[in-house]
Amino acid sequence: MQPLHQEQFASDNYSGACPEVLHALNETNQGYARAYGDDVYTKAAADGLRALFGVPCEVFFVFNGTAANSLALASLCQSYHSVVCHELSHIETDECGAPQFFSNGMKLLLSKEGDGKITPASITRLVTKRTDLHYPKPKVVSLTQSTETGMVYSLEELRAIKACAKTHGLKLHIDGARLANALASLHVSPKTFVEESGVDVLSFGGTKNGMFLGEAVVFFDKALAEDFEYRCKQAGQLASKMRYISAQWLGLLKDDVWLKNARHANAMAAYFSETVARIEGVKLLFPTQSNAVFIELDPKRIEKLAQEGWLFYTFIGTGGVRFVFSWDATKARVDALIETIKKG
């Protein structure tokens, strides 16, 4: 079978695994290992993540982001609780109700502000709107870093949210499917990010950063991790041959491959964004701060893109087109995309 497509920028899920991950996987495929995570690779990967974050934490490995987010949230709330998030957040728009399924009915309180970020003001408004028992009780704030619109919360914004969450007695979950891109963008260490944001539970993404599959759930409030291994098992998220998930993490962690991958992706997005913004009739919908770029295009240009075989998603009303750049995006192909838009 041949490669399926030329390089595409519809999603960072369209790209494959990076060489270091592939290498680690192949290396691991030798001999025998205990199952269900009781192996040296898994221990090393968990230790590696703990070292990366540099603060006490508990680490669990699951298969995908839907599971990471849903199980993290289920550990923070009961079925009659609610979670504040943005209406554009992945947990609201793209997980087919998984967060509600895993917590058996919890409610998402949706902030509708325009750019995909939640703010202390919207949190306060949402959690004080109803305080009677006929409506789920707020327990959690969940934000996405980098956001679904490609933006990145600054440390200042995160501190403000932390304070607000504290005021209202809310726990903080962060969907970090693209946290690597956000950290690369912010030029801060994972440790600083964790400390400044006060995140209680983090979904840390591996798949979009260059793995085949695999996400980590990291508890910085360790008390919340109680029996979480049982939750994962019962939820169908415990790999029997766990070493193959763990090995991929080792591939990402060694020599900061995760950061290099993220930087490259961000750089390609920045290049695309800057160049395309200069084209007449092209408008950036959000500031480009990570690896995703949203632009407004006229219908003719959108048609042209499709005609020339480009894959992409349209979002957020007429004219919004998203491009996401992966760890392996090539400048030549980005230029080809720009060219199509230019002449479109």
Next chain:
Amino acid sequence: MQPLHQEQFASDNYSGACPEVLHALNETNQGYARAYGDDVYTKAAADGLRALFGVPCEVFFVFNGTAANSLALASLCQSYHSVVCHELSHIETDECGAPQFFSNGMKLLLSKEGDGKITPASITRLVTKRTDLHYPKPKVVSLTQSTETGMVYSLEELRAIKACAKTHGLKLHIDGARLANALASLHVSPKTFVEESGVDVLSFGGTKNGMFLGEAVVFFDKALAEDFEYRCKQAGQLASKMRYISAQWLGLLKDDVWLKNARHANAMAAYFSETVARIEGVKLLFPTQSNAVFIELDPKRIEKLAQEGWLFYTFIGTGGVRFVFSWDATKARVDALIETIKKG
């Protein structure tokens, strides 16, 4: 990092992926593919499984056996229904309540017959014991082929269960985590197996057969598959980079690797079983019909095994020791195990 252990027979989850699977995975790691299963590899793998079974069916890919079983059963019953299975079945003993979680409370009615197989008599007894609405209503029979005790249901046994299930209006689920081993043992085609057993939904195992990870849920009663893709997505079982699951299946399906792997594992089990049974003081607990062998050993021998670094599980009361042989078990190492037992 070095290989973790010498070859072990504690579980077929301890072995790695077979070369064909590894090769397929590496081959697939080129270029770009649409996410979430909308790619040529996934289409080819589903087509391949349909061709393998030779009858109309719907195929879905999930990450592991717990999910395959739990989602399959959830599609067959509501929370107030019950499922007949054996008390030694994996869904009862080793999935941390996942079947009950995914169906939100369904009950397992446990057959307690000795050898791990359910029979029409036990099904009838269990489903007629209670018929009032204060007790969950029986809807499904779930059996494991090959069983957790390493035995294999004959076609005759399966036909009898099929008839019994029909009489009581029950659907039939088969946990086929090791179905390959059972088919190799029975010398029947997948098609014959499906037709004779009348299985409605099958959990078809890839992991133990030589994949890194991956199981398939196959609906032979296609009406039951309605919206199952939504169920998988919501349950956190839809891989974004699905091609890496599908590719592994292609590796198993091509040139009947799945069958070769199973045959080899069975052959090693048979060799071990026959040889060890001749040792004085060693007793086979069940007839060896697939790739698992259960033997009764005295405590001294068990201690000796542990001393010499062998990994194994003890089951089913004092003295029961399980050995499971993988697609890559080597005769030399089986002989070493036999030797340890002999001198123990």
Next chain:
Amino acid sequence: MQPLHQEQFASDNYSGACPEVLHALNETNQGYARAYGDDVYTKAAADGLRALFGVPCEVFFVFNGTAANSLALASLCQSYHSVVCHELSHIETDECGAPQFFSNGMKLLLSKEGDGKITPASITRLVTKRTDLHYPKPKVVSLTQSTETGMVYSLEELRAIKACAKTHGLKLHIDGARLANALASLHVSPKTFVEESGVDVLSFGGTKNGMFLGEAVVFFDKALAEDFEYRCKQAGQLASKMRYISAQWLGLLKDDVWLKNARHANAMAAYFSETVARIEGVKLLFPTQSNAVFIELDPKRIEKLAQEGWLFYTFIGTGGVRFVFSWDATKARVDALIETIKKG
């Protein structure tokens, strides 16, 4: 203990049971009856409801409206499905996530049109907005008759919704917590209502109509009622001494007490509405079509109401005050309320 309050119009839940219901309850409290609904009262009540609707249907008795709605919806959808309803609907605003709990995660798609009614246009828009498997699949329309804003769907509106639901393959649930008031308002028989609306499952309210407690779930699509008795039992909604629920229904059904109660409540609402609308500075927020009246009042008047001991809820933005009239509302007390508003 003395009566708690003077007559109030904050909710039709604040009033007691009507004399006929009280009488029936007392009458039933003689001798012995089989438990869990296997008694003559329960049979008579179910027969009575079937006779009332005049079409084939299955009847189940539950304790309250939250359970009636949640169990009805759970019988129409799976956890990965969605239900179209209005954003002001009780299932969205006042059941603490019960519908999502009982169906283990289903999503409500909210119509935001102003007056509390859903329309074919909003249904179509909501169910066609997303058709990918990352978002729950629409299966049901749920409307409230009479609505939470006190309005009543006309037969014409219901027929249009029926046709729209059919087009999109959706089942129709009606929350009839105040259906009696709607039927009284429409001057149509229950049979006509059922046939014209095409309702598949109805939550039929008893509590607000003059019972102590008790609601019925009525399936007009009888196939959907399969095993519903098990669902009720498992959900903690099967009364052991069921006769006391059933007897209340008999009290309401005999001599059309249900209709008389509803007519009286509607008449009091109409009287209040007409009179109060003539007061300067008072504005009706919705046409008064059943037993609830929403008016806009200035803050001074709202304060005055509170000062004089009136209980009421404020809704739907600044100035919206709701009054709901019960089967036993007295003209004298309605006049007293009007007087307070007038002088306020």
Next chain:
Amino acid sequence: MQPLHQEQFASDNYSGACPEVLHALNETNQGYARAYGDDVYTKAAADGLRALFGVPCEVFFVFNGTAANSLALASLCQSYHSVVCHELSHIETDECGAPQFFSNGMKLLLSKEGDGKITPASITRLVTKRTDLHYPKPKVVSLTQSTETGMVYSLEELRAIKACAKTHGLKLHIDGARLANALASLHVSPKTFVEESGVDVLSFGGTKNGMFLGEAVVFFDKALAEDFEYRCKQAGQLASKMRYISAQWLGLLKDDVWLKNARHANAMAAYFSETVARIEGVKLLFPTQSNAVFIELDPKRIEKLAQEGWLFYTFIGTGGVRFVFSWDATKARVDALIETIKKG
């Protein structure tokens, strides 16, 4: 409609409400009260129960025993936890999987000892059998007082269970559907019972004790009651006209009606038990310690009972017949039953 049956002893659910409860209900049916428990009756009933138990506790009212048990247990465990109980316990045999439904999959670990009581030995055995994450983790002991076999745990037995539960870090739930009968039997105060048993959460039964319907969930570990009102609401267990539930409790609490009712029921059971045990061929299956008597009868006698219109349940193998005596059992009718058995 005429009384349904002559007095029967098939279940204490077959009898009606006692006069004091009926009176309290009628008294309450005057005037208006705030809904959802925000009324003086509900406050008085909760205060009354707190006074009854004489220790700090939180009180919640629900509709029936299935809900009381299921919601209590759900507050003590997550879906991946397990609860030790007896295989004859109501939560296992007669609630159609409700405990598993409300906790979304929790597992019951069944003690199979003969008489319906669990012991420290069986608790220890059940909770130490499996300690790996492939099997739900034990969190709770649930016992029934009085038991489903009509026996009563002594204070000594309860203290031993308390100590055992503490050793293993388990919370203690007591299903007290017939706690009144047990307390009457033990001649101890509710306070002594609570302190000696160390019960964390109690399902306290009202229905069988003389109410129309209604049970209380009482938390003696108040921290466990956090947000329990939301749990009740979401679970469809919050009555809108709550005063009618509360008023019944007031009827039971005033002048210790609950205790008189229980004593009478126990006395009738004792009389029946003693008398019938002297009949040749009749064997008591369990010591009679509360209001239920189990006797072994030959098939001819069982047939005779049925012929003469007696209603009863057969349990626990051939020949086991249960009779349960209510607050209003009459000696004349008990004598009639004895007579039938005698001549049978």
